[in-house]
Amino acid sequence: TQCPRSLDPTLWQWIDAEARRQEDHIELIASENYASPAVMAAQGSCLTNKYAEGYPAKRYYGGCEYVDAVERLAIERAKALFCAPHGVEYAVNVQPHSGAQANMAAFFAVLEPGDVFMGMSLAEGGHLTHGMHLNMSGRYFRAVPYGLDANEAIDYEALEALALEHHPKLIVAGASAYSLRIDFARMAEIAHRAGALFMVDMAHYAGLVAAGLYPTPFGHADIVTTTTHKTLRGPRGGLIFMRPDLEKRINSAVFPGTQGGPLMHVIAAKAAALGEALKPDFVQYQRAVVKNAAAMAETFAQRGLRIVSGRTESHVMLVDLRSLGLTGKAAEALLDRANITVNKNAIPNDPQTPFVTSGIRVGSPAVTTRGFSEADCRRTAELIVDLLEAPEDEAVLARVCEEVAELVAAHPVYGKSAA
Ligand code: PLP
Numbered sequence: 001t002q003c004p005r006s007l008d009p010t011l012w013q014w015i016d017a018e019a020r021r022q023e024d025h026i027e028l029i030a031s032e033n034y035a036s037p038a039v040m041a042a043q044g045s046c047l048t049n050k051y052a053e054g055y056p057a058k059r060y061y062g063g064c065e066y067v068d069a070v071e072r073l074a075i076e077r078a079k080a081l082f083c084a085p086h087g088v089e090y091a092v093n094v095q096p097h098s099g100a101q102a103n104m105a106a107f108f109a110v111l112e113p114g115d116v117f118m119g120m121s122l123a124e125g126g127h128l129t130h131g132m133h134l135n136m137s138g139r140y141f142r143a144v145p146y147g148l149d150a151n152e153a154i155d156y157e158a159l160e161a162l163a164l165e166h167h168p169k170l171i172v173a174g175a176s177a178y179s180l181r182i183d184f185a186r187m188a189e190i191a192h193r194a195g196a197l198f199m200v201d202m203a204h205y206a207g208l209v210a211a212g213l214y215p216t217p218f219g220h221a222d223i224v225t226t227t228t229h230k231t232l233r234g235p236r237g238g239l240i241f242m243r244p245d246l247e248k249r250i251n252s253a254v255f256p257g258t259q260g261g262p263l264m265h266v267i268a269a270k271a272a273a274l275g276e277a278l279k280p281d282f283v284q285y286q287r288a289v290v291k292n293a294a295a296m297a298e299t300f301a302q303r304g305l306r307i308v309s310g311r312t313e314s315h316v317m318l319v320d321l322r323s324l325g326l327t328g329k330a331a332e333a334l335l336d337r338a339n340i341t342v343n344k345n346a347i348p349n350d351p352q353t354p355f356v357t358s359g360i361r362v363g364s365p366a367v368t369t370r371g372f373s374e375a376d377c378r379r380t381a382e383l384i385v386d387l388l389e390a391p392e393d394e395a396v397l398a399r400v401c402e403e404v405a406e407l408v409a410a411h412p413v414y415g416k417s418a419a
Pocket residue numbers: 031097098099100101127129174175176201202203204227237238
């Protein structure tokens with residue numbers, strides 16, 4: 001067999017360039033990670049060729065005996081990782097192509113168009129699938145947003161008052177830019193008292209939840225959705241856990257409701273990632289993720305930058321840049337010049353537009369996978385502040401670039417045979 005590079009050099013020049021970019025940049029986007037070679041091998045396998053509409057043993061296509069086994073394995077591992085430790089039973093759907101599709105299927109299963117639901121405001125840390133007006137969640141359903149209190153923690157009392165006033169059919173917990181622990185038990189109690197179902201989108205926190213380092217939604221939520229590619233470190237995709245009595249409705253909302261054939265190669269890669277997450281060193285990894293995030297947050301604070309909500313209790317933090325007179329957009333572009341990748345992010349009550357913002361979101365999952373220690377993370381945060389404090393100084397930029405090169409060279413992602 002010929003090497004794919006020589007068969008299609010036009011395409012592979014870009015794939016190789018991306019592999020190099022991933023090696024030589026410090027990746028601090030909180031929703032990104034590096035999947036293992038085993039996960040990537042499963043995703044690149046012949047399962048990509050197979051149609052398997054339906055569910056194991058109930059397919060609309062022949063020849064599904066082996067992909068049935070793969071899908072069952074992914075389901076069993078998901079239960080072993082998230083449900084068994086708490087002695088709770090949930091049914092699992094491993095077919096959602098993404099986190100957004102997992103949420104869409106869950107919404108269509110339990111809501112009718114026009115129904116009221118509550119989700120965390122996008123401007124205060126929520127995800128766009130939790131009610132943003134351009135997303136299906138905001139277009140088909142009536143979203144009532146909840147948000148933060150004066151200390152930038154979720155305002156559970158206000159949330160409760162809103163729930164009792166608006167009688168939502170569903171309350172969604174979960175966030176994309178919230179650094180603190182979410183009190184899922186309290187939110188479940190509020191939801192159920194208001195007559196609503198309670199759904200947790202744990203996409204950002206899934207790996208920490210699996211390792212017991214973040215509050216678990218299992219035992220509290222009626223539905224749990226997640227992505228598989230963030231802290232969980234699997235392929236891009238989604239999962240849905242549901243109370244067994246909701247299984248039929250949610251499964252049919254995934255297929256045929258919102259998707260066609262499942263991506264069996266991605267489901268195989270989800271099984272591989274869940275298998276990795278069941279190993280003891282995954283807990284060590286997640287502990288390091290939390291310590292590394294704390295080390296960066298402390299360093300930013302020592303250098304005079306404000307962390308939204310005051311601290312991080314997870315893998316992620318928002319840094320308020322207003323004291324530096326820099327926007328999130330400018331900071332993202334400046335850091336990119338030094339091979340440090342972050343994303344601009346609105347902070348609560350941001351005076352800037354969502355495209356400009358006053359903050360950056362910083363996360364530790366990817367650098368921790370490549371072996372950054374707490375000291376490396378402190379140094380990274382120092383380099384970030386050095387650069388942000390002297391945006392015009394080319395000598396500072398040159399020094400930061402050199403130090404970034406040293407850090408990434410000391411911690412290769414996939415090694416020399418990358419991609
Ligand atoms: N839910 C949350 C909380 C997220 O942060 C994200 C992605 O950032 C999603 C859902 C959507 O996942 P995907 O990009 O796979 O559709």
